[in-house]
Amino acid sequence: MENSSFISPLIRDLRPYQPGEQPLDSGLLKLNTNENPYPPSPRVIDSICDEANRNLARYPDPESEMLCATIASFYGVARGQVFVGNGSDEVLAHAFNAFFRHGNARLLIPDITYGFYKVYCQLFGIPPGLVAVDPSLRISLENFAVQARADGTIAGIVIANPNAPTGEGLTLDAIRYLLAINPMRVVLVDEAYVDFGGHSAVGLVAQHPNLLIVQTLSKSRALAGLRVGFAIGQEGLISALKSVKDSFNSYPLGRLAQQGAIAAFEDLTYFEQTRKAVIATREKLARQLAGLGFDVLPSCTNFLFVRHPKHDAGWLAGQLREARILVRHFPQERIGQFLRITVGTDQQSARLLSVLAGILGGRAARR
Numbered sequence: 001m002e003n004s005s006f007i008s009p010l011i012r013d014l015r016p017y018q019p020g021e022q023p024l025d026s027g028l029l030k031l032n033t034n035e036n037p038y039p040p041s042p043r044v045i046d047s048i049c050d051e052a053n054r055n056l057a058r059y060p061d062p063e064s065e066m067l068c069a070t071i072a073s074f075y076g077v078a079r080g081q082v083f084v085g086n087g088s089d090e091v092l093a094h095a096f097n098a099f100f101r102h103g104n105a106r107l108l109i110p111d112i113t114y115g116f117y118k119v120y121c122q123l124f125g126i127p128p129g130l131v132a133v134d135p136s137l138r139i140s141l142e143n144f145a146v147q148a149r150a151d152g153t154i155a156g157i158v159i160a161n162p163n164a165p166t167g168e169g170l171t172l173d174a175i176r177y178l179l180a181i182n183p184m185r186v187v188l189v190d191e192a193y194v195d196f197g198g199h200s201a202v203g204l205v206a207q208h209p210n211l212l213i214v215q216t217l218s219k220s221r222a223l224a225g226l227r228v229g230f231a232i233g234q235e236g237l238i239s240a241l242k243s244v245k246d247s248f249n250s251y252p253l254g255r256l257a258q259q260g261a262i263a264a265f266e267d268l269t270y271f272e273q274t275r276k277a278v279i280a281t282r283e284k285l286a287r288q289l290a291g292l293g294f295d296v297l298p299s300c301t302n303f304l305f306v307r308h309p310k311h312d313a314g315w316l317a318g319q320l321r322e323a324r325i326l327v328r329h330f331p332q333e334r335i336g337q338f339l340r341i342t343v344g345t346d347q348q349s350a351r352l353l354s355v356l357a358g359i360l361g362g363r364a365a366r367r
């Protein structure tokens, strides 16, 4: 690289996370980044507009106290057990920085999971310890235990529950098991998709000082564009996160984000309606894709991870793109023949299925 002497050595070698495509062309059907197909609650929009007309000349509350109180009462935890950030990716970054930098000790993460974890390991100089998922791509508790024992001292454990991109939901006993094999370090459970059918471990926080839950408003609350995520854990962990945050950016959430997020938690009826609609569409779509010959992994999320025994996944993704439908294909080991398809509305599913039927039937894809 030219002038590479300008760049810090660590940054020169970074391999950043590649987010799914966000096309400017609105005619594409986006089933590639697990956004909610429904708009956010109308109450969210009202609150954001009210706030925009009020106080934008003033800095926001640096601690987002009202939002933390709202989240705390929603989940039945203390206000001091909640931390909020500019999207859960930022919360995760602060957590990696705060809890997992223990010299050469490795951070255990599944080999097939959310791609950002490895990127944060690189950014913060944390050696990752990849723990193989089993042949059906399920998280193997046994492999975690074997590796924790082999390493002796580990930096911690990070898992997504439900896992991405596989869609697998773990039981709370599985989480308890991971907490038990790693009592000296933090177990971070990323619950980005938990509202679509997973089991939240928030109830375990009271008994486990080493448990940190991370969630987001981007998926189940249809607010990917607002950037709000949060963590729940005992006060010791939360105050460490606050000290990282205040050493980085005191005001991660703007006024609009704080007010919009509060309204999203207040409109429980809308949340339940849209969440259940996505789950119902997912179950129907899973059966219909199986009917087209796809292997469909069981999913507790708002996406399906599927493979067709007769058609290359990269080719299928390309064919879908020509028909103006985006899905996610990860050309990497073990999952290169899978597609991750976000669950949309029933109408969007119908469009996907008719295009897929055309592709598989050897005819030109229809629009």
Ligand SMILES: *Cc1c(COP(=O)(O)O)cnc(C)c1O
Residues within 6 Å of the ligand: 034, 086, 087, 088, 089, 090, 114, 160, 164, 190, 192, 215, 216, 217, 218, 224, 227, 228, 229
């Ligand atoms: C989408 C996603 C996130 C990031 O969510 P933001 O709050 O939008 O940053 C984190 N973890 C997983 C597993 C995700 O799928």
